[in-house]
Amino acid sequence: MASTPRQSLIELLEGVQKFDRDVYPDHQELFESLATGQSPSTLFITCSDSRINPSLITQTEPGELFIVRNVGNIVPPYGDMLGAVSSAIEYSVLVLKVRNIIVCGHSNCGAMNALCDLSSKKFDSMPTVRRWLRAAEAARATFGPLQAEDVGPETIRSLAEQNVLLQLTHLRTHPAVVGALARGELALQGWFYDIATGKITVLDEATRKSYSVDEAIAHFQSR
Amino acid sequence: MASTPRQSLIELLEGVQKFDRDVYPDHQELFESLATGQSPSTLFITCSDSRINPSLITQTEPGELFIVRNVGNIVPPYGDMLGAVSSAIEYSVLVLKVRNIIVCGHSNCGAMNALCDLSSKKFDSMPTVRRWLRAAEAARATFGPLQAEDVGPETIRSLAEQNVLLQLTHLRTHPAVVGALARGELALQGWFYDIATGKITVLDEATRKSYSVDEAIAHFQSR
Amino acid sequence: MASTPRQSLIELLEGVQKFDRDVYPDHQELFESLATGQSPSTLFITCSDSRINPSLITQTEPGELFIVRNVGNIVPPYGDMLGAVSSAIEYSVLVLKVRNIIVCGHSNCGAMNALCDLSSKKFDSMPTVRRWLRAAEAARATFGPLQAEDVGPETIRSLAEQNVLLQLTHLRTHPAVVGALARGELALQGWFYDIATGKITVLDEATRKSYSVDEAIAHFQSR
Amino acid sequence: MASTPRQSLIELLEGVQKFDRDVYPDHQELFESLATGQSPSTLFITCSDSRINPSLITQTEPGELFIVRNVGNIVPPYGDMLGAVSSAIEYSVLVLKVRNIIVCGHSNCGAMNALCDLSSKKFDSMPTVRRWLRAAEAARATFGPLQAEDVGPETIRSLAEQNVLLQLTHLRTHPAVVGALARGELALQGWFYDIATGKITVLDEATRKSYSVDEAIAHFQSR
Amino acid sequence: MASTPRQSLIELLEGVQKFDRDVYPDHQELFESLATGQSPSTLFITCSDSRINPSLITQTEPGELFIVRNVGNIVPPYGDMLGAVSSAIEYSVLVLKVRNIIVCGHSNCGAMNALCDLSSKKFDSMPTVRRWLRAAEAARATFGPLQAEDVGPETIRSLAEQNVLLQLTHLRTHPAVVGALARGELALQGWFYDIATGKITVLDEATRKSYSVDEAIAHFQSR
Amino acid sequence: MASTPRQSLIELLEGVQKFDRDVYPDHQELFESLATGQSPSTLFITCSDSRINPSLITQTEPGELFIVRNVGNIVPPYGDMLGAVSSAIEYSVLVLKVRNIIVCGHSNCGAMNALCDLSSKKFDSMPTVRRWLRAAEAARATFGPLQAEDVGPETIRSLAEQNVLLQLTHLRTHPAVVGALARGELALQGWFYDIATGKITVLDEATRKSYSVDEAIAHFQSR
Ligand SMILES: [Zn+2]
Ligand SMILES: [Zn+2]
Ligand SMILES: [Zn+2]
Ligand SMILES: [Zn+2]
Numbered sequence A, B, C, D, E, F: 001m002a003s004t005p006r007q008s009l010i011e012l013l014e015g016v017q018k019f020d021r022d023v024y025p026d027h028q029e030l031f032e033s034l035a036t037g038q039s040p041s042t043l044f045i046t047c048s049d050s051r052i053n054p055s056l057i058t059q060t061e062p063g064e065l066f067i068v069r070n071v072g073n074i075v076p077p078y079g080d081m082l083g084a085v086s087s088a089i090e091y092s093v094l095v096l097k098v099r100n101i102i103v104c105g106h107s108n109c110g111a112m113n114a115l116c117d118l119s120s121k122k123f124d125s126m127p128t129v130r131r132w133l134r135a136a137e138a139a140r141a142t143f144g145p146l147q148a149e150d151v152g153p154e155t156i157r158s159l160a161e162q163n164v165l166l167q168l169t170h171l172r173t174h175p176a177v178v179g180a181l182a183r184g185e186l187a188l189q190g191w192f193y194d195i196a197t198g199k200i201t202v203l204d205e206a207t208r209k210s211y212s213v214d215e216a217i218a219h220f221q222s223r
């Protein structure tokens, strides 16, 4: 049975006590050195899904990844002034001078599932989810008509990959990104993360194919 | 000297190789059990700042926190259909049935700094950042006129705390949140995270005061 | 039978003649003194409903209440630049320096009725009403599912009260309001007006309970 | 000296007591008859200005005027879904079947004053007022360049009249209005109210001239 | 059978070769004289429909008509900052100082057809078309309820004419237009183009009647 | 000296008389055959500039090109529901089944000029132009800081080419386009038109280089 709000709040706060007591002392020096500034190399955009831990899967320390997380790892195209994502892009590229932007999708993504079923009645009570996923609709359009009931893990994976490629296209509509790319100061990359196996694959924009991490490293080192 | 885009991309991918080789095997069972679904207890909303690792500071495992990250841990009030944050609230409360929403601000926050200086010329090239921080402007308004040059760590901390309280107010404009609160199925809480000391303090909406984690646990257990 | 447009226009104009002839002379001095400026103490936000006369129920003279009226006495949360209500808040607080904002709901409110039935076909031809009432949706969410046919005067009253409390929350997202509250220059208050009995009750934000006017005066005088 | 928030709140509540005690009894029958519905003949759109009392100047009873009040008696053109004014138009024309829409401007209007000076620094802290008055900008455009310091009462009056005519044009972009006009079920009229003298003048859309109330009545009766 | 994308692209490019070889030499002088600037007399707003050639039907040369084309020859009312049409109006009136704006509708217009059937299921996959045509909805409202199946060429023609008149009203909400009209530097005119007969008729805003071109010329010359 | 509004209106109407008398008879059969439908092969998106005649430069007949024209031949990215361009894309791809979309920029484009100078005071009176050109800002970002006074014809040409490539990227964010591309039913192409010489060059998205029409035809025929 699910815990009550109070129980789960106490558990979280006990986790904080544990961090304070058992974990912080080992990282004290690092945290103190970070007290007055950050200089991350990468803007990492991924899904809000609770099963993804960007620091864990990249084995990075605090200070290395500037992280944006939302439902479906979406990057709205430039133009909507209000955007949580647009402002993070602008800030991280122009102020923090990140050198990479990674868009990371994943297996069993609830947002991709929702995308196949968005006109169903069950989303009538979720107008904001419906509106938000419009920015992933062009990924779904590559599949033709999809029946929610026929959509299995393979389709969801494939849709998640198309979605990552679409969001990379959206990144290329943001002036800050286009300017930094033109100056050779920025690279973009798409990733797909398989939760069960822990494997990352790298998606290539030009060929729209995916590569293993080993292949991607070899490719970059050979240049 | 800052690494090139290519160098930092290779480093990230090497981190992924390390995760794959050294870390995943120890968590394989957990990750496999998470392959087909998630059931997080908490929606955790925090800043994109690279120095914050929500899983680390709450000592939680993959699967426990549904995470939204943006510049300034902002929750726009309900009404803007397009919102990255609004859709995550709707999805996590109505579909995932999270029992808590935590809004977590932090020390030395670049967004709070920017908020004190938003009309300066240097933000002319960042129209999206300027627009986004409008949703934190009411926090700044509690301070009266601020001169960017006089703003020290104490003001930034205080502003970050006011901002967390404002974003909790914004949460209370979202129908999904208001409904779940009325049914007793959800709790909201504000946190402030001090990077240097690793300390979390808990912010109380009613009194607008802050408490230590120990005090907060004692308070909840006594109810 | 309803009058024609022409008839009702003539009646209105005859009312103006009557004002001119019978009423104005008694107020001439007051009106002349108001010719070059206003200094109202209060921003009074109420429904467009034809049965509400703010000056009558508060027994105030011209010059005392700065009045905003719309369908459902709604205050959209801050962020939507275009807002009729937002601009009136900004103008009255920053320019006119009003000391109070009253949000006044009422019995038998058509907007509250519509709110219980918004997805019905009859609102397909009223997309703007539907959109506007989104800013009251969080009030409806406190009730769980409502069937339009089961909604009686008690539910409408209760919904109108929840709506007033929600709009007070929305007021607290506006920088001008938050700033003036922090400086102690402004108070907010929620009212409910019962048309049949003419009774105002005062709604308390903290306790979410309602008080009689006598109780409210006693409370304020005792502080 | 201006009263404190608490003082002015008490005064308002004392006014309510007075209404309850001295005024309501004389109108009890009317108010009771209005308890379960309204059937106003007219949608009356006027400025929030505290010196205007629509019921007083038209000598109407509760139940006759459905009233929208905002800064500058503005009617945004159709298309902005969120509008306080648009929803009131839609509701009053389609549900309440009002037979008239009056747009009433006035002398010494703060909004007209602001409109002449909108790019000045003093409106930098009022972005919402600036945005809202865009819907009156076409009225200002009829005057060519205006210097804030040269703008006297005559220009403000003239601008207020142009503004009323513009808002009538905006009314003609709303489908509900256009439909009712085509069916002969609705009339539109522009008014200008001079605070000092209490005089209403009627503005004619076709000739863009103004008429006295006597002339206007004569005109309508002769048709 | 419809050509493939490649075939039709080659055909277009062959048309360009033909222009280059056979047509350009005869106009070389004109084109060279236009190389560094334009000074069109008219902003011509018409439908994207492939059967309309504005230069052909007005027998004008390159350099004379500044042309805006969209689905349904629509002019959204002023206020939506993003508009393709609004920016063209602003630019052509304020920078190019055009002396006329023509809005030209036409027979058998697909947009007018769609307007009669917009709530049907077939437009569920065209949310942008549905949204765009809201700016023509007030034209449809003059007809009362229309059944898609009963809509013949006469209704479409009549609707297209009402739509042109509505778009002229929308033009009168744009400050640049209102200003230039007030200075006597601009005229507006509505046209209807019948594809089969090639006939233009001129629509009069005041009388809402249509005139032949001969009548319109006679009218203007007599003034 | 520029003609008056009346003069230039009469001239246009005389052009219509000439078309009617001298030109229509030769095309009567074509126009009659087009009376009840259109089947264009191509959506042609170009600038409103008066010096561009799409039918002339492609030597096409009425019925072949579905034409969208706006300031700067801009295609806003998908997401803005209101768009003149978005609705034309949706309609032409989904209803008319066009097989090509051409985006055609040109030399001496006023919009490109404006783009280099957008923050200058002279655009303070043109807020809509400024807002509209945001959708071309990423093209300008490829150039680094540009001084309006240093911008010559070569930079404008280069900027116009980058803008065409950006607008092709924007096309790839529209679901209707992405779907038709995935099914092999649509091709996209960028063109640059030099007004003085009448030459079209074809821009290649992958290489970001330009080709002559002859080269482009040879390339397509060889596939
Ligand atoms: Zn996901
Ligand atoms: Zn931060
Ligand atoms: Zn009401
Ligand atoms: Zn006023």
Ligand SMILES: [Zn+2]
Binding pocket: E047, E048, E049, E071, E072, E073, E106, E108, E109, E110, E111, E112
């Ligand atoms: Zn058409």
Ligand SMILES: [Zn+2]
Binding pocket: F047, F048, F049, F071, F072, F073, F106, F108, F109, F110, F111, F112
């Ligand atoms: Zn151009």
